[in-house]
Amino acid sequence: MSDSVNAAAAFGGGKKPVIRAEGLVKRYGSFIAVDNVSFEVHRGEIFGLLGPNGAGKTTTMEMMEGLRRPDEGTAIVAGFDTQKELKKVRQAIGVQLQSTSLFDLLKVKEIVRMYASFYPSSVPIQPLLQDMILEEKKNDRVKHLSGGQRQRLAIALALVNDPEVIFLDEPTTGLDPQARRMLWDIILKLKNRGKTIVLSTHYMDEAHILCDRICLMDKGKVIALDTPERLVRSLHSESAVEFRLPQLERTDLPDEERRAVLAVLESVQGVTGVDMKKEVYVLYTDRLQSTLTDWIAVAGARGLEFADLRTRTATLEDVFIHMTGRSLREE
Numbered sequence: 140m141s142d143s144v145n146a147a148a149a150f151g152g153g154k155k156p157v158i159r160a161e162g163l164v165k166r167y168g169s170f171i172a173v174d175n176v177s178f179e180v181h182r183g184e185i186f187g188l189l190g191p192n193g194a195g196k197t198t199t200m201e202m203m204e205g206l207r208r209p210d211e212g213t214a215i216v217a218g219f220d221t222q223k224e225l226k227k228v229r230q231a232i233g234v235q236l237q238s239t240s241l242f243d244l245l246k247v248k249e250i251v252r253m254y255a256s257f258y259p260s261s262v263p264i265q266p267l268l269q270d271m272i273l274e275e276k277k278n279d280r281v282k283h284l285s286g287g288q289r290q291r292l293a294i295a296l297a298l299v300n301d302p303e304v305i306f307l308d309e310p311t312t313g314l315d316p317q318a319r320r321m322l323w324d325i326i327l328k329l330k331n332r333g334k335t336i337v338l339s340t341h342y343m344d345e346a347h348i349l350c351d352r353i354c355l356m357d358k359g360k361v362i363a364l365d366t367p368e369r370l371v372r373s374l375h376s377e378s379a380v381e382f383r384l385p386q387l388e389r390t391d392l393p394d395e396e397r398r399a400v401l402a403v404l405e406s407v408q409g410v411t412g413v414d415m416k417k418e419v420y421v422l423y424t425d426r427l428q429s430t431l432t433d434w435i436a437v438a439g440a441r442g443l444e445f446a447d448l449r450t451r452t453a454t455l456e457d458v459f460i461h462m463t464g465r466s467l468r469e470e
């Protein structure tokens with residue numbers, strides 16, 4: 140874990156952890172996919188692993204689930220060591236499988252019954268299907284379900300053994316907005332029932348809405364860990380002012396001219412940071428009104444014509460860009 144990570148936020152806070160990951164490392168040849176990752180997950184929280192593709196979220200999850208052996212470090216889940224007491228870990232957790240690995244030809248109720256038969260005890264199937272809004276689909280074959288219904292079925296299967304801890308790996312990837320929101324409601328309901336949920340995602344809005352705490356990952360490392368609110372506050376910039384400068388949108392623009400513009404932007408009143416993404420300039424500020432007023436005056440005085448000006452509140456995406464210089468989203 141990097142030094143910048145708030146140790147108090149990563150560990151303890153006085154609460155009893157349900158998961159304790161300590162110094163997890165996973166290597167593939169000389170490539171380090173997960174690099175000394177440590178954190179605790181508290182009982183009853185939704186804990187998010189947020190990062191771009193390839194950040195190491197899935198590998199970290201799989202080491203906690205006991206599906207992948209760490210090269211170094213330990214993961215204790217529900218009181219059991221994933222490397223020494225895997226059977227007990229399996230009883231205590233539910234893992235949402237990627238829906239592509241479901242048996243397409245089985246009916247919904249058949250596959251749920253089959254999964255239930257793997258465990259010594261299981262929850263009643265009818266209410267489980269109702270909770271996952273699949274009651275009407277119970278006699279349909281899996282191959283006829285929509286993307287959202289398949290994801291809800293994958294979560295139902297993760298819940299058949301009434302687990303204490305649920306792992307959801309990118310549960311809403313590829314879903315339309317309505318299906319995503321339906322899944323968010325289901326995940327929040329599970330939390331309200333006292334379940335501990337570990338969720339990986341590369342959607343910052345999803346992480347912000349669902350997660351009590353977020354572990355921000357990049358290139359196998361934890362780069363920040365805190366509540367969404369505190370992560371955004373750590374930017375010391377509540378607002379972002381965005382605009383384009385069409386005059387400067389030339390590929391042959393000399394570097395010194397680009398640097399000179401950035402220096403001008405940094406000198407605008409109240410600006411705490413400047414980023415540039417594609418053609419869009421972003422000014423971060425805690426004093427939106429002074430920054431806007433001064434920017435308009437500075438732009439006028441320097442003959443800089445701006446376009447598509449807009450203001451917005453800062454987000455987790457900004458935190459990620461600020462820390463890594465890159466965006467969470469794939470370009």
Ligand SMILES: Nc1ncnc2c1ncn2[C@@H]1O[C@H](COP(=O)(O)OP(=O)(O)OP(=O)(O)O)[C@@H](O)[C@H]1O
Nearest residue numbers: 167172190191192193194195196197198199309341
């Ligand atoms: N079996 C493997 N052999 C070699 N490299 C691997 C293997 N599994 C994962 N990796 C690499 O490890 C890195 C982390 O992968 P991981 O799947 O954990 O990332 P992720 O954050 O979950 O990303 P995604 O959202 O794409 O799943 C990636 O660069 C990936 O290519």
